[in-house]
Amino acid sequence: METTSFSNQCDKCKLELKARINKINNKIIIEQSQKISQYSEHLSATIDDFREFFKPNKKMSNTTYNEVIQNVLNIIETSIVNKNITIAKNLNSKEIFNTYFNELKQVLLNLIKNAEDVLLEKNINNPTITIETKNNSLIVKDNGGGIAENIIDKIFDPYFSTKSEKDGTGLGLYMSKMIIEEHCNGKLTVSNDKDGAVFKIILE
Numbered sequence: 001m002e003t004t005s006f007s008n009q010c011d012k013c014k015l016e017l018k019a020r021i022n023k024i025n026n027k028i029i030i031e032q033s034q035k036i037s038q039y040s041e042h043l044s045a046t047i048d049d050f051r052e053f054f055k056p057n058k059k060m061s062n063t064t065y066n067e068v069i070q071n072v073l074n075i076i077e078t079s080i081v082n083k084n085i086t087i088a089k090n091l092n093s094k095e096i097f098n099t100y101f102n103e104l105k106q107v108l109l110n111l112i113k114n115a116e117d118v119l120l121e122k123n124i125n126n127p128t129i130t131i132e133t134k135n136n137s138l139i140v141k142d143n144g145g146g147i148a149e150n151i152i153d154k155i156f157d158p159y160f161s162t163k164s165e166k167d168g169t170g171l172g173l174y175m176s177k178m179i180i181e182e183h184c185n186g187k188l189t190v191s192n193d194k195d196g197a198v199f200k201i202i203l204e
Contacts, residue, residue, distance in 0.1 A: 058100060060098050060099055060100055061098070061099075061100075061101055062096050062097070062098050063096070063097060063099065063101045063104070064093070064094065064095065064096055064097070065091070065093045065095070065097075065133040065138050066091055066093070066133070067101075068101065068104050068105050068108055068138075069089070069091065069108065069131060069133070069138075071105055072105055072108050072109050072112065073087070075109070076109065076112060076113070080112070080116055080129070083116070083120065084127070085116060085119055085120075085127045085128065085129060086126070086127065086128040086129070087128075087129050087130075087131065088128055088129070088130040088131070089130075089131050089132075090130065090131070090132040090133075091131070091132070091133045092132075092133055092134045093133035093134055093135055093136070093137070093138070095135060095136050095203075097136075097203045099184045099185075099186075099203060100179075100183055100184055103179045103183055103184060104179075104180075104184060104201075104203075106176075106179065107176040107179050107180055107188070107201065108138070108140070108201075110172045110173070110175075110176050111140040111176065111199045112129060112131075112140060114172065114173070115129045115140060115141075115142035115144065115196075115197070116129065118142060118144035118145075118196070118197070119142055119143075119144050122144050122145060124143060124144055124145070126143070127142070127143065127144070128142065128143050129141075129142050130142070136202055136203050136204065137200055137201065137202050138200070138201040138202075138203075139198060139199065139200050139201075140198075140199045141193065141195070141196060141197060141198040141199070142195070142196040142197055143195040143196045144195075144196040144197065145195075145196055146192035146193070146195075146196050146197050147190065147192060147197050149192075152190060152191075152192070155173055155190055156173050156174055156176075156177045156188075156190070157174065158174040176188060180201055180203075184203060185203070185204050186201060186202055186203040186204060187200075187201070187202045188200070188201055188202075189202075
């Protein structure tokens with residue numbers, strides 16, 4: 001694991017060096033190599049999060065919705081915007097929560113990525129992901145048309161997926177609900193509004 005990571009870093013450094021000395025005269029190469037490094041760091045952190053997931057001695061910490069949101073957007077916002085998806089923010093919560101920061105981050109990341117997938121799959125005009133906070137609520141919604149009423153009650157069931165067989169395991173939302181409701185002492189719900197799906201996290 002450490003050898004592979006070191007090799008990837010070396011390859012990235014070589015790529016940047018060649019670009020900077022004009023052997024590859026393309027600014028995009030430098031930008032992409034930096035993104036690769038950022039994504040690699042996030043992947044490594046995600047693996048560590050899963051290793052820690054079921055440990056009983058995990059420590060809770062004080063955080064805010066704004067801190068979690070900013071942390072997640074630092075990872076994925078550029079990628080989403082580059083796909084011509086707008087991220088709208090309406091952040092009004094100043095609540096401080098004693099919770100598991102990394103687990104809450106993973107849930108938010110999953111909800112945003114799910115919204116992104118829906119918008120791209122349905123080829124929505126003016127695709128938008130909206131993130132809202134108020135008091136103890138955090139909402140992620142999209143304008144992808146919503147979830148069919150005949151399956152919305154099953155959306156959190158294990159192994160149930162609205163994605164094609166090759167693209168979805170049906171575990172993402174199930175795990176997200178378990179994290180929020182069994183680990184973070186909160187609640188995760190889903191509904192539809194006139195534009196699309198609405199996922200709401202409520203922490204105590």
